Amino acid sequence: MILDIYKDSLEYSAKDLKTLLILGVTYFxxxxxxxxxxxxxxxxxxxxxxxxxxxxxxxxLPEFDNIIDMFVDGIKVVLVYLIYVLVxxxxxxxxxxxxxxxxxxxxxxxxxxxxxxxxVLILFAYxxxxxxxxxxxxxxxxxxxxxxxxxxxxxxxxxxxTRSLGAYIGLVIICxxxxxxxxxxxxFVFGFFGIFTGTLGFAMAAGGIxxxxxxIAYFVMLFIVGPYTMIMQSRVSGLLYNLH
Amino acid sequence: xxxxxxxxxxxxxxxxxxxxxxxxLGIIFLVSSLVSLAMEYFVFDNMRILANMAPVDxxxxxxxxxxPSNMALIVLSWIVTFILMVFxxxxxxxxxxxxxxxxxxxxxxxxxxxxxxxGLRAFVVGLAYSILPMILFFLGLMLTxxxxxxxxxxxxxxxxxxxxxxFAIFVSLVNVMALCNMVDKxxxxxxxxxxxxxxxxxxxxxxxxxxxxxxxxxxIMIISVFxxxxxxxxxxxxxxxxxxxxxxxxxxxxxxxxxxNPYVSIVISRVYGSIYKEATKTExxxx
Numbered sequence: 252m253i254l255d256i257y258k259d260s261l262e263y264s265a266k267d268l269k270t271l272l273i274l275g276v277t278y279f280x281x282x283x284x285x286x287x288x289x290x291x292x293x294x295x296x297x298x299x300x301x302x303x304x305x306x307x308x309x310x311x312l313p314e315f316d317n318i319i320d321m322f323v324d325g326i327k328v329v330l331v332y333l334i335y336v337l338v339x340x341x342x343x344x345x346x347x348x349x350x351x352x353x354x355x356x357x358x359x360x361x362x363x364x365x366x367x368x369x370x371v372l373i374l375f376a377y378x379x380x381x382x383x384x385x386x387x388x389x390x391x392x393x394x395x396x397x398x399x400x401x402x403x404x405x406x407x408x409x410x411x412x413t414r415s416l417g418a419y420i421g422l423v424i425i426c427x428x429x430x431x432x433x434x435x436x437x438x439f440v441f442g443f444f445g446i447f448t449g450t451l452g453f454a455m456a457a458g459g460i461x462x463x464x465x466x467i468a469y470f471v472m473l474f475i476v477g478p479y480t481m482i483m484q485s486r487v488s489g490l491l492y493n494l495h
Numbered sequence: 496x497x498x499x500x501x502x503x504x505x506x507x508x509x510x511x512x513x514x515x516x517x518x519x520l521g522i523i524f525l526v527s528s529l530v531s532l533a534m535e536y537f538v539f540d541n542m543r544i545l546a547n548m549a550p551v552d553x554x555x556x557x558x559x560x561x562x563p564s565n566m567a568l569i570v571l572s573w574i575v576t577f578i579l580m581v582f583x584x585x586x587x588x589x590x591x592x593x594x595x596x597x598x599x600x601x602x603x604x605x606x607x608x609x610x611x612x613x614g615l616r617a618f619v620v621g622l623a624y625s626i627l628p629m630i631l632f633f634l635g636l637m638l639t640x641x642x643x644x645x646x647x648x649x650x651x652x653x654x655x656x657x658x659x660x661x662f663a664i665f666v667s668l669v670n671v672m673a674l675c676n677m678v679d680k681x682x683x684x685x686x687x688x689x690x691x692x693x694x695x696x697x698x699x700x701x702x703x704x705x706x707x708x709x710x711x712x713x714x715i716m717i718i719s720v721f722x723x724x725x726x727x728x729x730x731x732x733x734x735x736x737x738x739x740x741x742x743x744x745x746x747x748x749x750x751x752x753x754x755x756n757p758y759v760s761i762v763i764s765r766v767y768g769s770i771y772k773e774a775t776k777t778e779x780x781x782x
Contacts, residue, residue, distance in 0.1 A: 285721035319507045323500050326714065393498060 253418045256490045257425065259306050264482040270312050274478035289318070290478075292325030294485040299388040301489025312482075324392065328384055331397045335380035339372035378419050381484075382407055385492035409495040418491050426480040433472050441465045499706045502773065503714060506766040509594075509601075510758050516601040520586055520757035527579040528752040532745070534572040584617040585610030587764045591678045594768015601761070620677060620686040624670040628663035635659045671708065672696050675771035699774035711766050715759055726750040 264271075274293060280286040296313035304310035315321075346365025350358045379400065386406065387397040396402070407415050441464045510517045589602035589610070604610070638652025672695055677686035685691075696704050726747055734743030 283721050283724050285717055288717065320504055323504050323507070323714065326710075326717070327500060392500070394500065 252494065253414065253421065253491075255306050256418065256487055257421070259490065260483045260486040263310070263312070263486050264479045267312050271475050271478045271482075273315060274481070275474035278474045278477050285322070288322050288325030288329060290325065290481065291328040292321030292323070294481050295324045295328050295384065295388065296321070297482050297485035298385055298489040301486045302385055302388045302492055304489075305493065306490055327387070327392070327394050327397075330394070331383050331387065332380050334398070335376045335383065336373065339369050339376050342372060343369040374416070374419075378407070378415055379403060381419065381488040382415070382492060385488050388489065389492065406492065406495045410491060411494075414494075415491065418487065422484060422487055426483070429476060429480060433476050434469070437465060437468045437472060441468065499703060499710055502707050502766060502769045503710050506594075506711065506762045506769060507714065509599075509765045510761045512599055513601040516604070517757045517761060518753070519604055520583060520761070521753040523579055523583050523586075524752040524756045525749060527576050527583075528748055530572050530575055530579075532748065534569055538569065578611075581614035581618060582607075582610055583614070583760070585612070585614030587760055588613035588617050588678055590761050590764040591675060591768040591771075594765045595675065595679050595771050596768075597772060616677065616683050616686075617674065619683065620674060621670065623687070624666055624673065628659060628666050631655065631659035631662060668705070668708070669693070669696070671767055672704075672771070672774070675767055675774075678768075679771060679775075695771070695774045699770065703773075704770065707766065707770055711763060715762065719755065719759070722755050723751075726755075 274290060277286045277290055281290065293313060293315070300310050300313055343365060346362060346369070350361035350365065353361060380397075382403050383397040383400075386399070386403055387393060390396040441461050444460055444464065586602065586604065593600070593602055635652050635654075635656030635658070639649050639656055641648070641652070669689070669692060672692045673686040676688065676692050676695065677683060679685070729750065730743045730745075730747035733746050734740060
């Protein structure tokens with residue numbers, strides 16, 4: 252089941268290169284703050300389509316119309332993520348404050364425990380927030396539904412707690428693998444070019460081509476792989492939600 | 496009942512229904528800003544004269560050193576700016592009214608006398624609502640900063656200051672609903688019927704009320720930051736080409752006051768109108 256979801260999402264995100272490019276440019280402009288919300292707004296539309304669709308259901312990629320709606324939806328999604336991640340953050344902060352006032356061996360031991368607990372809580376916050384956004388998408392974009400943790404926990408239970416956790420951990424692994432593969436691909440390609448021009452006698456150019464080309468291609472890939480993984484995550488969260 | 500984000504979304508889209516009117520409001524803002532900028536330009540020379548004269552013992556000596564002709568010009572510019580701003584407030588008044596009635600068009604710029612009267616009303620209400628918080632704030636500030644009184648008085652001053660800030664926030668919230676009440680009833684006195692106004696807010700729900708306003712503030716901030724960057728970049732490029740730093744400030748100000756300020760003002764007023772519409776709508780449903 253989960254593997255079907257992965258396969259569907261991998262194919263879905265690769266459907267249209269133009270979409271990825273548009274998102275990539277928006278990613279690139281994200282230092283201006285507003286484009287970030289457009290990106291999350293688009294990912295919310297993906298989640299919505301997935302929640303209303305099904306696995307291998309031939310759903311289309313969302314459009315880029317209604318920019319203001321996309322912008323405001325993006326703000327809502329960011330709010331959901333921020334508030335859910337606030338909990339582990341506060342607990343980590345508490346651990347840091349308490350342990351720094353103890354000092355000595357107690358400090359390191361307590362911080363170690365605190366770090367582990369925080370990581371676990373971050374995982375839970377991640378799963379909860381993803382289900383929360385899907386729940387919001389399923390219930391008419393209502394922000395309050397995203398924080399209705401009782402309902403969300405019911406849904407997670409009906410999908411299966413281990414299944415959900417496994418699906419998201421697997422998702423993180425897949426996304427990391429995609430980044431790694433692309434990285435090494437670029438490394439290889441430009442390394443090859445570097446060696447090639449090096450053997451031709453352009454020793455300086457070899458290094459230059461390698462480094463420059465590497466950085467350019469790396470950033471370009473980042474702005475395509477980035478949107479790709481984002482669409483994938485949103486699609487997985489929507490399809491997984493449907494399993495309840 | 497429209498959700499919080501629906502109200503804000505509708506407000507954000509509203510100005511696009513008639514870009515020309517937004518630009519017209521922008522021109523009013525622009526002229527006012529240009530007048531202020533020109534005055535700052537002149538005042539700079541006077542400031543330099545005053546600075547060179549320092550230290551100055553009497554206001555008389557200072558003022559008499561200034562070129563007399565400029566003073567008249569400065570006062571004139573204040574009057575012009577004030578009139579323009581009253582005019583703009585009158586238009587905003589109408590935007591709120593259209594928001595309450597749920598009209599999708601933007602108000603006209605006709606009936607100049609009416610606009611001026613409405614603008615003055617809005618100005619008076621805003622002023623009246625700010626008096627008490629300001630008094631409290633200055634009291635707190637003076638008690639806190641004063642060194643000749645004991646430390647305990649400074650602490651009391653700090654508490655007064657805190658109370659003043661909270662009170663100011665509360666007053667500005669009520670001010671919003673008061674403005675709407677005045678616009679709907681078309682009477683200046685309607686802005687001061689506190690029982691009625693507080694009842695309206697309770698009807699809407701303080702949570703939703705604050706939620707809508709807060710969300711609007713967040714959205715406006717994000718948009719302002721974004722366009723601040725873009726306009727700053729455009730202004731920077733133009734100023735580099737022309738070779739003057741003054742041009743950068745000028746272009747930046749022109750773009751901002753012509754485009755962003757009117758848009759933001761209209762969005763906020765539209766949201767105010769929608770808030771009032773929601774507050775009165777829920778009243779009907781309980782009958």
